[in-house]
Amino acid sequence: MPNYSTLTVRQESEVTIAEVHARRIYLKVVEEFREELNDVLAHTRGPVVLDLGKVSVMNSAGLGVIIATHDSLQKQQRPFLVANLQPVMQDIFNRMQLGTLITATASVADGLQKLQELQEPAVAVV
Numbered sequence: 001m002p003n004y005s006t007l008t009v010r011q012e013s014e015v016t017i018a019e020v021h022a023r024r025i026y027l028k029v030v031e032e033f034r035e036e037l038n039d040v041l042a043h044t045r046g047p048v049v050l051d052l053g054k055v056s057v058m059n060s061a062g063l064g065v066i067i068a069t070h071d072s073l074q075k076q077q078r079p080f081l082v083a084n085l086q087p088v089m090q091d092i093f094n095r096m097q098l099g100t101l102i103t104a105t106a107s108v109a110d111g112l113q114k115l116q117e118l119q120e121p122a123v124a125v126v
Contacts, residue, residue, distance in 0.1 A: 004036040009044075015115060016044040017108060019051040025062035034065045041072060048073060049111040053084030063096065070102050079118060083111040 006022040006029060018040055022029050041048070050066065066082065073080040081103040085093055093104060105111040 002039070004039075006033045007036050007040065009040050011044075012112060014046040015049060015112060016040065016046065017049045017051060019053070020055050023054055024057040025055055025065075026057060026059040030059065030061040030065065033062060034068075037065060037069055041069065045078070047079040047115045048081075049108055049115070050080070050082045051084050051108050052082055052089055053086065055089055056086055058089065058092070063092070063098070066102065067098070079115055081105060081111050081114065083108045 006020060006025070008019045008021055010017050010019075018037065020033070022033065025033050037050075048069075050069070070080050082093075083105045084107055085104055090104075093099060098104075103111075103114065105114055
């Protein structure tokens, strides 16, 4: 993976974890964030967890990047979720009702667990 200015990317099993290390996603940072996240998506396969634990501010364009990422991955049938929302970001997420579209978990570990549960076949109870 190349070095990015807004993201740190790692693989855990088949899951790509993109940690956003920019505290503020707005103005010119949004375009870098968009380009870098698109590059990550183009060069990886499988589920993606977007770790927003360091993000304290994001404008509507930044939220648009997250929604577009969700839509793109959904078309590819690749699971996507966000993790580690700070209180302000959680409030924005709730107000915009993004939880009805995008799964959010309290931590990356919780997100990995959720992805594992989604991939496990359902067991019929008789």
